[in-house]
Amino acid sequence: MGSIQTYMTAGHRQCDDSYTSAENAVSAQNWSEADSAWQQFATELEHHLGQEEQLLFPAFEQQTGNTQGPTAVMRMEHEQMRALVADLSGALQARDSDRFLGLGETLMVLMQQHNMKEEQILYPMTDQVIGNSSELVTRLDAF
């Protein structure tokens, strides 16, 4: 298994791709495809957030002794994303493409800004502070 950074970054890209499929389907008003792509995105995103909240962040906090620092902010941003995902699901159910695309742009930028902080700083730091990162990657993969 590779580093935490490589493994978790791949998770971000997978979510980006699923979101993009959903957005493209909504733009084309192809609702059945949009429903399934959105479902896939929401599932992947929740899985990724769970990996972080239940395994990665606790490992980071344990090593650094800091529970109120970067991970607290990341957890807060996860809640912001979940709120937007719930709004987006509502817009999709209502077949309101304008609202979906407006909210989607917002989620995308929020998510990308969040990812940037993780990929540039938090993941490389976690790789450094955790002695055996491949063991953690194995657990993340089994999550």
Next chain:
Amino acid sequence: MRTDGLSFDRIPPLATPLGYFLLAPLFGLLAALILVAQPAMLEQRWLGASLAATHLLALGFGAQIMLGALYQVMPVVTGQPLSQHARLPRLIQLLLATGTLALATGFMTAAPVAFSLAAIALPLALLLFVGCWGTALWRVHPLGESARVLRLAAVGLIGAGGLGLHQALYHAYPSLIGYAGELTDAHLLWASLGWVVMLVMGVSLQVIPMFHVTPALPRWIAQFAAPALLAMLFIATLWPPSRAVALLLSALLTGAYAIAALNALAARKRKRIDYTVRLWQLALCHLLMTALALGASAAGIQLTSLAGPVGVVFGIGFMLSVMLGMLQKIVPFLIYLHLQRACLGDPMAMMALPNMQDLLPTQTQRRQWQLQLLTLLLLYLSYVPGMIELTGRLAGVAAAANFIYLGRALWRARQRFYAALPTA
């Protein structure tokens, strides 16, 4: 490992970047009005009006936007915010604005006192800003590709500012400071390639793949092209015999970056119309044209008559387009972020929040894009022989409309923020 210096949550107060963004269009408007009054400036680099308008655009508009954006971008890209200490952002902005107005007045009136004022205010603004920015950049750890290039851009800014100070002192005290034409060219080179292009390069490494879901930009940009470009600027400035070769290589590096970024954008997965993407593409095509012109002039092809058009290609085609595009993403997002934080823990308030498109509607983005295209078209038409008096003035009017429309869009977004802010 120390993690307490990391501050993901210390996003700047909205008023900091927005204050810079709201003031910038006024300087752009002033530059546009000078063009309306003196369209001949498009052909004559050394007219007072040309120099005044160029600096109003570069410092008054460009630097205001770039500094404002760095307050927002730094904590996101590097985890290190710029100091908000003791109203420092406002002081820097005040010095920058005062210095820019003084400099433009100096160029229009040739009054030494105006240049003296500029030679005090602008270096102070630069020192304070680079002090804050440099401290934050110094603390970045681990150092990502983007932060690496941003460090080079900080060096570029210092180079451009230092050379600019020499020019301002010459105008203020011509009997004491000798004129050196090659330093004027060096100032232009450092300001355009060392500062603007380097900064855009560093930021684009992050924002193009992230916001537009494109493949990552090639690693050689941060690892090779950016440091090599800065090295070429040093060589061209400090070792005149190698200047032509250094400029040719600078042009190649700049052009290669523009092509790589255009390629990444062409491979983007999101299919919806996005005016930020269009503005990026427009900007990068103009950067490629700038690189071609620079390369041709370094190779000895006489392009004296093209000095004006190249300035337009770089200043309006590249720099202004990038900034219009970035503002369309940064401003609504910043406002949304602040609103969302104000509503955390209140699901009902959260549901009612305006989203990014409500804050800066697609229609507004489309009009801004159309105004930018119109401005560029009229500017280019001005170079058709015999057209400059008419189309030059019209281009000035279009540019004025472009800046007014931007200011209006930013102001409306700000109003929507206050209207949506929970009252409790």
